[in-house]
Amino acid sequence: MTPAAQRVERGDAVARLAVALPAGSDPDAAVDALATGLDTLPRHTRALVVTVSDGVGAGPRAGRCGELLDRLEALPMPTVAAVDGACHGLALAAALCCDVRIAGAAATLSLPAARPPDPGTVTRLVRATGQGVARDLLLTGRTVTGEEALCWGLVTRLAPDGVTAAAAASTLAAELATLSPEALAATKRLALAAAADAFADGLAAELALWREVRAGANAQEGLSAFADKRPPVFRGGG
Amino acid sequence: MSGVALHVGGAVAELELGAPPVNAFTPAFLQAVGSAVAAVPAEVGALVVTSSVPRVFAAGGDIGYMARAELAEQTRYVQLCQDVYGAFERIAVPTVAAIDGACLGGGLELALACDVRVVAENARLGLPEATLGILAGGGAIHRLVRAVGQAPARDLLLSGRRVTGAEAVRIGLASRLTAAGEATSAGRALAATLAGLDPDALGAVKAQAWGASEPCAAPGT
Numbered sequence: 001m002t003p004a005a006q007r008v009e010r011g012d013a014v015a016r017l018a019v020a021l022p023a024g025s026d027p028d029a030a031v032d033a034l035a036t037g038l039d040t041l042p043r044h045t046r047a048l049v050v051t052v053s054d055g056v057g058a059g060p061r062a063g064r065c066g067e068l069l070d071r072l073e074a075l076p077m078p079t080v081a082a083v084d085g086a087c088h089g090l091a092l093a094a095a096l097c098c099d100v101r102i103a104g105a106a107a108t109l110s111l112p113a114a115r116p117p118d119p120g121t122v123t124r125l126v127r128a129t130g131q132g133v134a135r136d137l138l139l140t141g142r143t144v145t146g147e148e149a150l151c152w153g154l155v156t157r158l159a160p161d162g163v164t165a166a167a168a169a170s171t172l173a174a175e176l177a178t179l180s181p182e183a184l185a186a187t188k189r190l191a192l193a194a195a196a197d198a199f200a201d202g203l204a205a206e207l208a209l210w211r212e213v214r215a216g217a218n219a220q221e222g223l224s225a226f227a228d229k230r231p232p233v234f235r236g237g238g
Numbered sequence: 239m240s241g242v243a244l245h246v247g248g249a250v251a252e253l254e255l256g257a258p259p260v261n262a263f264t265p266a267f268l269q270a271v272g273s274a275v276a277a278v279p280a281e282v283g284a285l286v287v288t289s290s291v292p293r294v295f296a297a298g299g300d301i302g303y304m305a306r307a308e309l310a311e312q313t314r315y316v317q318l319c320q321d322v323y324g325a326f327e328r329i330a331v332p333t334v335a336a337i338d339g340a341c342l343g344g345g346l347e348l349a350l351a352c353d354v355r356v357v358a359e360n361a362r363l364g365l366p367e368a369t370l371g372i373l374a375g376g377g378a379i380h381r382l383v384r385a386v387g388q389a390p391a392r393d394l395l396l397s398g399r400r401v402t403g404a405e406a407v408r409i410g411l412a413s414r415l416t417a418a419g420e421a422t423s424a425g426r427a428l429a430a431t432l433a434g435l436d437p438d439a440l441g442a443v444k445a446q447a448w449g450a451s452e453p454c455a456a457p458g459t
Contacts, residue, residue, distance in 0.1 A: 194383035199380060206374075210316050227301050232371065
């Protein structure tokens, strides 16, 4: 593969999605935008950046919103949420569906207690942070900074000094987009299931998916490249 | 020469990994680890896992072997990994991993099956499998999620990122931090303390704590 072709493929492989509810905007419009984004995600997407901002709620269409959040969480490719400013209610609910959450210097996060969180959000929050801090966030509606959010597991990384979360997320997504799609998809599926399944079933699933992934060309490429001390070139699917 | 030694002194057993340069988990090495756990005498009250290789706990699977071996053979190898790591959970006495250096891939899978992880500031921990086009199939995906929750787990698993000893303690991947180079002595001291406690009580608590993450777990059981 030529370097130019690699560059093009890598550029196309990262998709972007915005979940934004500026003050005074129609919450249904944000839900529609999320639906459109998920419906039009290119088939060859290998990593997704989700920028989340403002908030609060999905209004009367909360049920539909819950389905969309489930779809966002279940996407097979890695998802990276970028939090650069206010991130409340639905914006944080969407971020909690992502695999990596990066906070910028000005990030503030909350799930306002005045309204019920969007469907699935309570479970996702507890599974992300544990009960220790989740019920405080849920019941008091308190707002936390990026650094507090990192301590609690509400985000998983802080953007480096002088770098926005959006830029840090793009950098990470570009790296993730070069990895083996089937290895990432299997790992993600197992990790999501690990919150609720019986351990013996989980071990059986890890072995079965390990075998399935190892049988593919990308696994052979990754192991051979490591043994040969050269960078691997993984092929995208779809 | 298996590269694995089991030292029994008083009430503490020490399983020492010693296969330079990186304690790579070849099938033979893993078999030796499993045999050593099975050979821990019944009167021992705690087991500590250490490494005699400087700056390395264990760097994980033997990639050269994995690149060459037949699929059926490798699947048996991953099953062996699950069995050997699980032995550190199934043994009734508390298990302590003393991590003074690189603890990657299978090395971290083994450490995650232990009850306590003591890490030095200069330790480096990670599961790089996804960056190699494979996955951590020895039970680490489930053990990591149960140890630290979804938030750090999916980040670490999908990016293959390595964390320092200090970050490992912050996210709950390890629970005790020491100065550089002092995890082994701290791990031995902890094992000696645990070995002085009531073994029946520790065994019961260990089993109950492990079971608490099962979906059927009910409060008070």
